Amino acid sequence: MAQDAPKREGIATGFDSIWTGANIPTQEATGLERIMLSDDKILVVLGVVLIIWFGIIGFLLRNDRRIGQLERELENHRSDF
Template sequence: MIKPLKKTVSLVAMLILSASGFAQQNQPVEMADGLYQSGKIYVVVTVLSVIFAGIIGYLIMIDRRIGKLEKELKNK
């Protein structure tokens, strides 16, 4: 009962998807535009985020190392 129903559903879904695909052919090609918008400010945000992530990662690493040292000194 369920299997043929699944097939028809997927068929309809594919039809709809392909139809929308045809419809978009005449429009400008959609690309990953997010990073190119409004004077490419998103690129700067991404770069800064990466730098900040790096610094935070470094801080966390130092934090953990100090924690380990503290433990070792306690166990001595």
């Protein structure tokens, strides 16, 4: 004989019952939303990830050049003394 799970009453139960019958307003998808909601979402994810990686690589290369320049300046400054 299967036992039924006990029903728990509380704030969440009352809140949930209010929204179950409510009509949720929606809008037509436009522009970028249509692309994001299409079937080929993996391409969107891949594009975003590639943009992030290119940004990180660009940031690292720029900082590497700046640090190299500072190291050369420090080396030149030390040789002056």
